[in-house]
Amino acid sequence: MRDLTSEREYAERCREALRRMVAGARENVAVGEHTWGDRYTAERLGFYLKTLARDMGEEGHNPPFFGVIAYGDADSDAGAGAGAGEHSRQTYYLGRRHISDAIGRPPMVIDWRAPVSAAFYQASAIEPRGIETRRRFGWSGQLLTSFEDEHLLTGSPSGGSDLVRREIERARVGPMRDIVATIQPEQDTLVRTDLDVSVCVQGAPGTGKTAVGLHRAAYLLYAYRSRLTRNGVLVLGPNRAFLHYISAVLPTLGEVDVEQTTIEQLLDREVRATDSSEAAEVKHDVRMAEVLRKAVYARIGRPERAVVVSDESYKWRVNQHEFAEMVVEAEADATTYLTGRERVIARIVAALQRQAEARGQNCNGVWLRRMARAVMADVEAVWPNLKADEVLADVLSDPGPAADGILSAAERQAISWSRPRKAKSARWTAADAVLLDEASALLERSPAYGHVIVDEAQDLSPMQCRAIARRSEHNSITVLGDLAQGTTAWAATDWPAQLAHLGQPSAEIVALSTGFRVPAVVVELANRLLTALGVGVPATTSFRSDGELTIRQVDDLPAGCVENVQRALSAEGSIGVIAADHQVAALADGLKAAGIEVVPADGDGRVAVVPASLAKGLEYDHVIAVEPADIVASEPRGLNRLYVVLTRAVSRLDVLHTRPLPTELLG
Structure with missing residues (x-):
C-alpha cells in the first residue's frame, strides 16, 4: 500500500487521466455531430456524448477517489486470502466515477456502483471477503490530508472508522451531499x-x-x-x-x-380552489376510485338498433344483437374505457369489411377510415367519448348516482358542489387533481417510469x-x-x-433505526414523543455521541430567536429557525431587523426561517425550534409535526418557548 505522498501523486495522476477523458469526450461530441446515420440515431448519439462530456467535466470538483481495497493472496498456505478468488493480490481504488488512462488498460478508479465495489462496504473482520486491507481517505477540498487502514484478515474487530465518523459529523451548508464514502453495510x-x-x-x-x-x-x-x-x-x-x-x-x-418532482407537479393540474378538511379526506379515500369507475362505466349503454352503413349502391349491416355482443365483449376485455370504445369501432368495421369483401369490394385504408367515420354516431350513442374533467364535474355536481352504496350521505354532501357546474367553469382543488388523474387512467393508460422512488x-x-x-x-x-x-x-x-x-x-x-446524522441528545428528546404518536416503529438510536441540546423559556420569542441565532453564527454550519407557520413572518422580520440575512426553506444561505409544515426531509447543523406548544396546536397531527421539527438538527438543538412545553415532551 502507498504512503501519503505516493497517494497524493496517484490522485494527481487520476486527475490528469480524468482531464484527458473530458478532452476526449468533448472531441467525440464534435465528431458525433457529423456522424453518418439516420437523424434520430445522430440526435441520440449527440445527446449522449454531450451529456457525458458535461458530467465528466463537472467531476473535477470532487476528489478522484475515496477508498481502496487490497485483496490477499488466495494461494497463501495460511489461507489469509480466502475468498479473494479472481481478485487475488489485486488493488482497486473506488470513486464516484470510473477513471481510466488508456483503452484496454485496467481502470485507475472503479465506479462505486461496480460489483467489486460492494466488498468495500460489506467486508468486515468477521467476513473479510478476501480483503486484506481497506483504506479510507480524508480530504480537505482537493487536498488529500490523511488515510485510515483496516486490516480485515487479522480477524481483529474494528472500533469504527474515525474518518467515517468525522465525515458524518462534518458541518454542512447548502444542498444535501452524497454518502458514497460512508455508506453502511x-x-x-x-x-x-x-x-x-x-x-x-x-x-x-x-x-x-x-x-x-x-x-x-x-x-x-x-x-x-x-x-x-x-x-x-x-x-x-x-x-x-x-x-x-x-x-x-x-x-x-x-x-x-432523473426526474425529481412532487406529487402535485406530477399530476400537473392548476389548483384554483381549496377543499374543506372533510371534503379533502373523502376525496383522498380509496373508495373514490370505485366511485369514479362506476361513473365512467355507467355511460356504456346497450344498442337499440342495428348499424346500417350506405356504401355507394350497397348497404352494409351489423345486427342489433351482434352490436350488443361486441359491446359486452369489449367491456369485459378492455383495460381502459377508451380502448374498449376503439375495439367496438374496430369490430364493427371488421364486420362491414367481411361483407364488402364477400361482394368483391376493395377495402383499402381509405375505405376503412370512411367506414369508421360512418359508424361513429352509432357507437357514440352506446359508448360515448369521455374526458376526465367532464366525468369528475358530473360526479361533484351530483355524487348520488355514482357514490350511492359507496359513500355515506354525509360524505356525498361533503364533496358535492353547492351548484352543478360544467368542466370548463370548474375551479379544481389539490384533491380534485388526484381524482382527475384517476379518471384519466380509467379512460386511457398513464405514462410510466422504469423505476419510481417515493x-x-x-x-x-x-x-x-x-x-x-x-x-x-x-x-x-x-x-x-x-x-x-x-x-x-x-x-x-x-x-x-x-x-x-x-x-x-x-x-x-x-x-433502519440507527441515526447517523442526529446526535444522541436530540434523539433521546424526540423519542419521548413516540409513545403518544401511536405507530409501531422502533425507537431511534444514535451513531453519534456528540451534539448539544438547550431548552430555554423566554419572555420574547423574536428577541430570544435573534440572540440564539447570533450565538449559533459563531459556530460552523447551517442554521434553521423552525416555527409554526403563522409565526414565521414575525421571526424573519426580527432577524432582518437585527442585520441577519435570512433565506426561505428552499433558499441558499446560512440562516433559513422555515415553516414547520415544510421542515420534513430538511436538516440543519443548528436548529432553533420555536414554541413547541404552537407547533402541536397548529394541526391535528401536531405531535408528529413536532417530532419532525426536533429531528432536523444534526449537531445542536435549541428549544425556545414562552408557553409550557407539551407534556409528552417532558417524558
Whole structure:
C-alpha cells in the first residue's frame, strides 16, 4: 500500500487521466455531430456524448477517489486470502466515477456502483471477503490530508472508522451531499437491490433513508441502464424545498437524467380552489376510485338498433344483437374505457369489411377510415367519448348516482358542489387533481417510469398512492418513509396497507433505526414523543455521541430567536429557525431587523426561517425550534409535526418557548 505522498501523486495522476477523458469526450461530441446515420440515431448519439462530456467535466470538483481495497493472496498456505478468488493480490481504488488512462488498460478508479465495489462496504473482520486491507481517505477540498487502514484478515474487530465518523459529523451548508464514502453495510444492501424487487424502508430520522433512495436511483441506472433508458427513473419528494435540498446528490453521482418532482407537479393540474378538511379526506379515500369507475362505466349503454352503413349502391349491416355482443365483449376485455370504445369501432368495421369483401369490394385504408367515420354516431350513442374533467364535474355536481352504496350521505354532501357546474367553469382543488388523474387512467393508460422512488411515503393518501403505482412500468418501486413523521390527515399508520395502495403488497419492509446524522441528545428528546404518536416503529438510536441540546423559556420569542441565532453564527454550519407557520413572518422580520440575512426553506444561505409544515426531509447543523406548544396546536397531527421539527438538527438543538412545553415532551 502507498504512503501519503505516493497517494497524493496517484490522485494527481487520476486527475490528469480524468482531464484527458473530458478532452476526449468533448472531441467525440464534435465528431458525433457529423456522424453518418439516420437523424434520430445522430440526435441520440449527440445527446449522449454531450451529456457525458458535461458530467465528466463537472467531476473535477470532487476528489478522484475515496477508498481502496487490497485483496490477499488466495494461494497463501495460511489461507489469509480466502475468498479473494479472481481478485487475488489485486488493488482497486473506488470513486464516484470510473477513471481510466488508456483503452484496454485496467481502470485507475472503479465506479462505486461496480460489483467489486460492494466488498468495500460489506467486508468486515468477521467476513473479510478476501480483503486484506481497506483504506479510507480524508480530504480537505482537493487536498488529500490523511488515510485510515483496516486490516480485515487479522480477524481483529474494528472500533469504527474515525474518518467515517468525522465525515458524518462534518458541518454542512447548502444542498444535501452524497454518502458514497460512508455508506453502511445495511444501506449498501438496500442500494444494490435488484430492479425487479420493490422495497420499503422504514427509516427513523437521520438514518439515511433519503440518501439510500437517491443512491439506489444512481445504482439502478448504472446496473440496468438499457432497461431504464426508455422510461427513466422518477424521484418523488414532499415539497419543492426538499427537492432543492436533494438536487445536488444525483449529479455528483454522475446521473442527471432523473426526474425529481412532487406529487402535485406530477399530476400537473392548476389548483384554483381549496377543499374543506372533510371534503379533502373523502376525496383522498380509496373508495373514490370505485366511485369514479362506476361513473365512467355507467355511460356504456346497450344498442337499440342495428348499424346500417350506405356504401355507394350497397348497404352494409351489423345486427342489433351482434352490436350488443361486441359491446359486452369489449367491456369485459378492455383495460381502459377508451380502448374498449376503439375495439367496438374496430369490430364493427371488421364486420362491414367481411361483407364488402364477400361482394368483391376493395377495402383499402381509405375505405376503412370512411367506414369508421360512418359508424361513429352509432357507437357514440352506446359508448360515448369521455374526458376526465367532464366525468369528475358530473360526479361533484351530483355524487348520488355514482357514490350511492359507496359513500355515506354525509360524505356525498361533503364533496358535492353547492351548484352543478360544467368542466370548463370548474375551479379544481389539490384533491380534485388526484381524482382527475384517476379518471384519466380509467379512460386511457398513464405514462410510466422504469423505476419510481417515493420519499416521505407515509404522508401519501390512498388515491395518491394509486397515481404513483400507475406510473411504475415494471412494478418497481422504492418506498421511503417514517410512520412517526406522518402529518397529513390520511397519513399511514402501518406499511402493509400503504404498500397495498402502491400496488406492492409483497414488498419487503426494512427498518433502519440507527441515526447517523442526529446526535444522541436530540434523539433521546424526540423519542419521548413516540409513545403518544401511536405507530409501531422502533425507537431511534444514535451513531453519534456528540451534539448539544438547550431548552430555554423566554419572555420574547423574536428577541430570544435573534440572540440564539447570533450565538449559533459563531459556530460552523447551517442554521434553521423552525416555527409554526403563522409565526414565521414575525421571526424573519426580527432577524432582518437585527442585520441577519435570512433565506426561505428552499433558499441558499446560512440562516433559513422555515415553516414547520415544510421542515420534513430538511436538516440543519443548528436548529432553533420555536414554541413547541404552537407547533402541536397548529394541526391535528401536531405531535408528529413536532417530532419532525426536533429531528432536523444534526449537531445542536435549541428549544425556545414562552408557553409550557407539551407534556409528552417532558417524558
